[in-house]
Amino acid sequence: MDAILLQVLNGLDKGAAYALIALGLTLIFGTLGVVNFAHGALFMLGAFCAVTINKVLSLQKVVLSQTETTAWGTPLEIRTPFAQEWFGDFGLTIIDYSVPLSILLAIPFMLIVGVVMERGLIRYFYKRPHAEQILVTFGLAIVLQEIIKAFFGANPIQQNAPELLQGAIDFGAMFGDPGALVYPLWRMVYLGFSVVVILSVFAFLQFTTFGMVVRAGMADRETVGLLGIDIDRRFTIVFGIAAVVAGTAGVMYTPILPPDYHMGMEFLVLSFVVVVVGGMGSLGGAVSAGFLLGILQSFASMTEIRDLLAKVGIVGLDQIIIYLIAIVILLVRPRGLMGRKGVME
């Protein structure tokens, strides 16, 4: 029982990342009809927002000590971050919380990146064949990746969660069985964060006038345009929002996975599968398929199940289960779990 719960939790936090990227993907897809192969790169850009903020905050002032010397007899260098020098202990707290704080940078930055991307490049491709849309966004993904690589190098850069959130929660202790179910605190934060983001995107689309117009545009773009509404401008903003969702997902994921320049592409392939399984153009489908596939993947990597499968002669199912499920779903329900009729056919 504990093991099953643990796997569900494990699956949920991985699924949360898939769901967030897939949500943005399907949002762009449903509004603009473009498959954005650069969406993984946006996730990666978000993660590197966190890296940048951390680097900037921990800029250090180096003073040569007058009295102390190192073991080699040279004057000892005293390094103090500027943040500490200016704000004292509060500065240290700021550095500690660099990852959550990066969201403040990531939101405007990703919004700008998204809008520039859409206005500057992607809008010229609405009327061109799908193959060319895929190719141009794919090329863009390579460019973004390589720019990041040129600035930050090819190695993963470790980011730490705030000290307060680094520990683990002992769920077992809450139910009178300490140690039975221990789970890292940050992953719970991530899960909570993604639920909040997903709910707010849905609320935005469901309860605001802007969201209503966007939904109307998704259903019938031409008619909304004929009613005198500038739907293109709203769709541009939707693209920006999708970029923000992917970017903040990347920011919060950094303590779980040290970011490197090609992390986006690995997530992108899986997120595509998630979108296809959930059904192209269906937001609910994308989110639920994200969590579903995340949980299934973590179940397939459970030791017990692996042993069981190994006895039947199946090894390494956890590596390929997502793809297998996608194939089965597409064969049985070609539109995906919640796909709408007439989208991209």
Add this chain to the structure above:
Amino acid sequence: MLTLFTKSSEKSDLLLLALFAIVVFAMPIWLAPFGAAYPDLMQRFAIFGIFATGFNILFGLTGYLSFGHAAFLGVGSYTAVWTFKLLGMNPIPAIISAVVVAGLFALVIGFISLRRSGIYFSILTLAFAQMCYNLAYSVLTPITNGETGLRVLQDDIRLFDAPTVGEGAPLISHIGGIEMQGMPGFYFCAVLLIVMVGVAMRIFRSPFGMMLKAVKTNQTRLNYTGVNTRPYTLAAFVISGMYAGLAGSLMCVIDPLAGAERMQWTASGEVVLMTILGGVGTIIGPIIGAALIKYFENIFSAFNDQTLDGIFSFLPEPLKEGVVNVTSLFVGDGWNLSLGILFVLIVVFLPGGVTEGLNRTGKFILRRFGIGRDPENEEKTSPAPGE
């Protein structure tokens, strides 16, 4: 001359192929001034030429964009190395088995992926390729030797040549004593390239090819006329998978080593880029694209700050430093950045690739000097109203 490349008829095909053969076989001569006339690079031209030609049969003719073609390249490589291990170092059985196995893989993957078209198809093939990569990288380690890569060992069975070759003899594939490395290796690949291009030409010209082009132009209409397009697209998919398998096996003929990284999505993206750069749907375009990319990859990734210093030494010192710093972003390790930018630029400005560019300039020159003016052509080149 230009019309020979653009409008080909049954008659000009053989002539064109002969011309192509001459150009390919003469590569060691005319590539020498470009510093590209060494066997290793020319082998890659030929191998990736085959790969891109095969990809073009699918993408160029049917319009189905596969994003997982590297999987077949990898399958071909693994099969070839296993054939070396079991049967001996003769490349012929390795190539045949690689093509057959890659074709079988393509049959299965194509059967499933082709149930959807457009974006779904691209994503499905991408997922399949990524699955194959995961399988090769970790799950099937007993067969693929995981991240170390599969190689031929001295104590492998090698049914046919283990007894004849003495202990410690180098493990290089050979036919009749000719080792498939250096120039013989290049000529081996070149012959296959020419043969495969000939086959591709036949396919382009055949009724089958016409049917594939019809699929690209208007599949719905074909369906309404009562034609089941699935068998045609599946055949195209399998053929192009076999081309990829052949290319993969040739890589192993030259260097008997197969690794999972050959199946990664970057490799799939590269062949798409080659085809686009050269010109989708033309015979010669993908080969030009493959050669250009491999050539510049070779030249640019060898650059480092010292060589750049040498090149820009004519500039005054402070200016030179800036120029070197900026250009070093795009060469050496940054070669992929230039590749990505090139990719975007080509798709945005020249979707027809280099061949279209050559065509346009050719027509421009012809019109400029008033030669070969025919009204039909002019009508086509002038922009349609409303564009």
